[in-house]
Amino acid sequence: MKQFRTMTYPYVLWIAAMIVLPMLLIVLYAFTESGNDVLTFRFTLENFARFVTDRVFLAVLWRSLYIALVTTVICILLGYPIAYVIAQMGERANTIMILLITMPTWVNMLVRTYAWMGILQDEGVLNSFLGLFGLGPVPMIHTSFAVILGMVYNFIPFMILQIHTSLNKMDKNLLNAAADLGADRIQTFLRVTLPLSLPGVVSGITLVFLPAVSSFFIPKLLGGGQYVLVGNVIESQFLTSGDWNFGSAISMIMAIIIMVSMYFTRKIDVSVASAGKE
Amino acid sequence: MAEEAKKLIQFKNIIKTFEDGTVVLKGISLDIYENEFVTLLGPSGCGKTTLLRILGGFLQPTEGKVLFDGEDIVNVPPYKREINTVFQKYALFPHMNVYDNVAFGLTIKKEPKDVIEQKVMRMLRLVNLEDYARRNVTEMSGGQQQRIAIARALVNEPSVLLLDEPLGALDLKLRKEMQHELKSIQQEVGITFIFVTHDQEEALTMSDKIVVMNAGEIQQIGTPTEIYRRPVNEFVANFIGETNIIDGVMPEDDCVIFEDKKFPCSARGFDKNEKVDVVIRPEHLDIVPRDQGMLKGVVKSQLFKGMHYDTIVETRAGTSITVRMQVSEDKPVTNNGEKISASGFFLDLEDATELNDAKIIALASAEAWDAETEEPISIKTVEHDIKPETGDYSVTFSTGAGTSITVQAKVVTANKAESTVYQEEIYAMNFFKKVEDIQESMALDTDLKMWANASAWSLEDENEKVEITDVKYDFDPETITPGVYEVTFATEGYEYKVSTTRAAEEGAEVGLIFRPEDLHVMKRGVRQ
Numbered sequence: 132m133k134q135f136r137t138m139t140y141p142y143v144l145w146i147a148a149m150i151v152l153p154m155l156l157i158v159l160y161a162f163t164e165s166g167n168d169v170l171t172f173r174f175t176l177e178n179f180a181r182f183v184t185d186r187v188f189l190a191v192l193w194r195s196l197y198i199a200l201v202t203t204v205i206c207i208l209l210g211y212p213i214a215y216v217i218a219q220m221g222e223r224a225n226t227i228m229i230l231l232i233t234m235p236t237w238v239n240m241l242v243r244t245y246a247w248m249g250i251l252q253d254e255g256v257l258n259s260f261l262g263l264f265g266l267g268p269v270p271m272i273h274t275s276f277a278v279i280l281g282m283v284y285n286f287i288p289f290m291i292l293q294i295h296t297s298l299n300k301m302d303k304n305l306l307n308a309a310a311d312l313g314a315d316r317i318q319t320f321l322r323v324t325l326p327l328s329l330p331g332v333v334s335g336i337t338l339v340f341l342p343a344v345s346s347f348f349i350p351k352l353l354g355g356g357q358y359v360l361v362g363n364v365i366e367s368q369f370l371t372s373g374d375w376n377f378g379s380a381i382s383m384i385m386a387i388i389i390m391v392s393m394y395f396t397r398k399i400d401v402s403v404a405s406a407g408k409e
Numbered sequence: 410m411a412e413e414a415k416k417l418i419q420f421k422n423i424i425k426t427f428e429d430g431t432v433v434l435k436g437i438s439l440d441i442y443e444n445e446f447v448t449l450l451g452p453s454g455c456g457k458t459t460l461l462r463i464l465g466g467f468l469q470p471t472e473g474k475v476l477f478d479g480e481d482i483v484n485v486p487p488y489k490r491e492i493n494t495v496f497q498k499y500a501l502f503p504h505m506n507v508y509d510n511v512a513f514g515l516t517i518k519k520e521p522k523d524v525i526e527q528k529v530m531r532m533l534r535l536v537n538l539e540d541y542a543r544r545n546v547t548e549m550s551g552g553q554q555q556r557i558a559i560a561r562a563l564v565n566e567p568s569v570l571l572l573d574e575p576l577g578a579l580d581l582k583l584r585k586e587m588q589h590e591l592k593s594i595q596q597e598v599g600i601t602f603i604f605v606t607h608d609q610e611e612a613l614t615m616s617d618k619i620v621v622m623n624a625g626e627i628q629q630i631g632t633p634t635e636i637y638r639r640p641v642n643e644f645v646a647n648f649i650g651e652t653n654i655i656d657g658v659m660p661e662d663d664c665v666i667f668e669d670k671k672f673p674c675s676a677r678g679f680d681k682n683e684k685v686d687v688v689i690r691p692e693h694l695d696i697v698p699r700d701q702g703m704l705k706g707v708v709k710s711q712l713f714k715g716m717h718y719d720t721i722v723e724t725r726a727g728t729s730i731t732v733r734m735q736v737s738e739d740k741p742v743t744n745n746g747e748k749i750s751a752s753g754f755f756l757d758l759e760d761a762t763e764l765n766d767a768k769i770i771a772l773a774s775a776e777a778w779d780a781e782t783e784e785p786i787s788i789k790t791v792e793h794d795i796k797p798e799t800g801d802y803s804v805t806f807s808t809g810a811g812t813s814i815t816v817q818a819k820v821v822t823a824n825k826a827e828s829t830v831y832q833e834e835i836y837a838m839n840f841f842k843k844v845e846d847i848q849e850s851m852a853l854d855t856d857l858k859m860w861a862n863a864s865a866w867s868l869e870d871e872n873e874k875v876e877i878t879d880v881k882y883d884f885d886p887e888t889i890t891p892g893v894y895e896v897t898f899a900t901e902g903y904e905y906k907v908s909t910t911r912a913a914e915e916g917a918e919v920g921l922i923f924r925p926e927d928l929h930v931m932k933r934g935v936r937q
Binding site: 308309 | 465467487488489493497500504518562
């Protein structure tokens, strides 16, 4: 094996250049003052102070976490039953259903979000349909409903796939064993299936919550700019205001929040996996 | 015991057909009594696990009834049955510790906490795991997991415990330990155990009653001793332990003829002169000096097994036939830069009528080639005067350029030998061979069989081939010189497996003895 070690060097180089370096740059920017010279290293904590003291930004942060949380909860509530039903199906139906679930992700997320714009607009498909019955137009686009709908729609496949995998690899004999020991179907589900599929739910949460909390084009397109989330703030700091230092600071705050939340989810995961170990 | 005890479970003509049309159970009827240790024994695919799953409620029979305490339970879901199962790979809940696994059934029944604790700890004590209650089950060894699974099932105080090959995943030593442990647990808790296995030794060690199954049917039901000593057919005899099965005839009650000798035995209820199978277990045979033996034979092999020797004694050679092999040196004829070679051959009288050139070339392995380039040259003409009568004839092969070789062909009557003892016939042909063919042969026995066209078949059905197991010759293939050699082909004879503490030389002439009560006579079944 040793003689192949040199073959990893290009990848090490790649990781250094493409991942480590940009992250270091973000940290550097976050802790320095803005200025026209790229290389004036004047350290400051002001970027962070500005974010924490500004009620508007804190409201945006709070809103982002809230939306992401709601999205994740809806994804679990909708995704679990779907994954469960699919896992009960025969092998062939199983494959087809999983294919159908993953198929939308083959189309670019941006395109699909534009499609939702067309559906939700005041003169869009849905409102035209309601108009046939003399209803509406119901304002749907540019509401928190539209943003959450867009997020759930885009991220739910990840939740379903994770839960489905953990349900599918579960030893079916465990269900027989539970039935054998007197548990009816509901008891079997609550005491065996559900706890054993929680690791899938946890990794599903990771895959939904993370992109949801930092997403910026879904709130931009479906929220119509009135519904600003943290991702949009970061985007505008970099692209519109050109304040890279402040943008980097917000990114770092988000990264820390995400890391902390991941740490707790992992903890839940571990304690679920070894529940009962005292 | 069985007569007084209560019938707890009755299978009534259970038929199970799977979706793909395979019939796994072909009408099983079986009674199981209270407090019995019953083993369902059979090779994999015999339907034993299917039967167990039907009883556990995980499969529905296609036809038939399962009575539990007199009530049909076919439509009762598993969780309502007073039956618990120890699954093949234990199926312990990986997210629970040992205690919670065992407590599972009681928690479902919502028993009070202190009662659960008492019962669980008692069970863990029974399986010697009381110190492991808080351990994670995934950290336990195979044998420990096994015992947790048993405790988890038994804590619910079922009236029947099903065990689906529970010892299969354990190593030999642990398996032996668990056999004793399972038996003592069963005696202690005093409930019915239904144990599924393909291991005859497990079955013999633990069971009160063994149900031998094959191909979806019950072959025999009986105590271990009955099954071992008095198997009803060849399948059971072969499946349960090593055995010798010999063809015999019953001239009258309590008397059986085999190997042309009359022996006393205790067997009744056969027709006069009915053909039967006679069973003698290897440990019931012993080796004695030849003149004291009830049967006489030659030691073919002996393997040392520690406690005893596994010896094979042949009392009678199989059907055999001897042919002559004429070995010649390859001397190709050279002419005009061409070489041609051919060897003499034998021809069966019945084959001499339908001859053509290609066939003769093949028989004589005639070939011609360019002396320099070794390119093959075709043989243009074959001249012969072979008539469908026995005798010697000459055959001449020549190429277009006139290079020719003449060899001898012998037309002979077919060389067959017949044995009425074994009801079989063997055939082989004399043949010519070149020295180098014999020297270069990688598997001489197989090649000799092919060259001599040797085959054997049953006299009752010509399509039923009999294997030629023995090829004998007295030359050294490495150093063989041209000349005539005899080759003998033989089918398997009467061989007896003997399990004895007496050492014997290979090739020694010995006698075999047995006690009449160790002979078991059974109806001749369909041969496997």
